[in-house]
Amino acid sequence: MKSKIGSFCRLIATGALVLPFAAHAAQTVATPAVAATTSVSAMQPQSVVAALKSLGHDAKLVADSSGDPLVQADIGGWRTQVVFYDCNEITHEGCQSLQFNASFVPDRPFDAQKAAAFVRDNRFGAVSVGDDKSVNMTWDVVTGEGIQPSVFALVVKSFGLALDTIGSEAFTPGRAPQLASAASR
Template identity: 35%
Template structure:
């Protein structure tokens, strides 16, 4: 009897992930909760909030640290009916990033845009016009491509700082 209970518990554990909220076949910036569901289904944390203007905002992590999904083209009064999203993440450098690095990065990573903030830290963005809807599969592909591109950009952005860090030359002893 105990074995049957364990088998049933195991079966429930296997079925539970499949019962997680599956996204619809289409997503749109007009449906922020649908974007959250698609992101969560793809393995990203996604917390729906609002920005300073009252438009929807998703707080997330793209793998390099905190990130955001901003909503654009929203009705100015009701803050709904948005038609686009923008993935955004900042990379906090120890020293300001030289501006000449931006053109090299945006030429290499096709869809990213990069701007420096007041401290010289790069903010990497990626815009998606969803209009009245796009396939969830395409949205998730774009999300993953952004995260991969952001990771690659971060490697370049922080390479200079990694090269300047002192190497620990303390011998390792074994006992």
Template identity: 30%
Template sequence: MYRNWLLVAPAIGLSPTAASAQTPPANVSAAAPDGIVAAMTYAGYLAELSKDGVGDPMIETELAGWPGYIYFYGCQDETNDNCQSVRLSVGFDRKTPMDPKALNTLASDKLFASFSLDEEGDPYVAWDIVTGDGIPAAVFFKSLDNFSWMIDDVSQTVFENDE
């Protein structure tokens, strides 16, 4: 009977591998970029780990339908690991430069986010999360969701009157 159970369990998705793939991580930390990728994948986000221009980890993703990046900060200079925080970032490529006053108005009621313009006047939105040794994955997921909702809202304003 035991042997028959071993044959049936994988077929119905009860293998240890399948079960663990469905278990959300308890915590995430910038010190473990692979764990953040796993958490994002679990939550349904696209997440591809790469490196930025100085060799720190970077995750390429999509937030609210826009290409986005997660940059890692506070990393060890020599080894580019043991990072302490992440920055969620999305940029918008407008046809015309955005007026800095309009960006300031937009930013005035967006808690936790920072806004900037690049040299072409395209707006960028960022949201920093300090993880240190780890934060609950649920808090990280909530931050991703809140940032995504804000990006969806901001994108509508960013492209208003962009001719």
């Protein structure tokens, strides 16, 4: 037994056991902030806010008109909302899914044909054009008990790229988009 303890102490003294721990510590420091949470889930609205912030986006948790969580976020220069679905009707907790949402009034024609073309090329997105010509884009994500932060980051990136794609069709270059909901205030 003494020889095993002596061998272990010699390994520590030579640094053989310290190096793997130091390498792990260096890895932890270099890991992106989004990995700080183990998962992102509609069940934990603050995890959605934290993940968005760790990706460099502004995000604020509020409640919608029914009392369910709602995140107001700026994603890639677009003012958006993350709507929580399948929540308990009484407690407004235990939500199961998220819907990224952006509505805006374009300054160039954007009709149902352009919306249909977008949907053909973007598997997870949906686009509608209102009677007032406002454009609404949604992107649904089922999270259940949680998805990996890297998967959430990919969702956010894809949503932002999809908004940029629509923006290139709906806006004159250089014009900032305006949310339809903000225009009605």
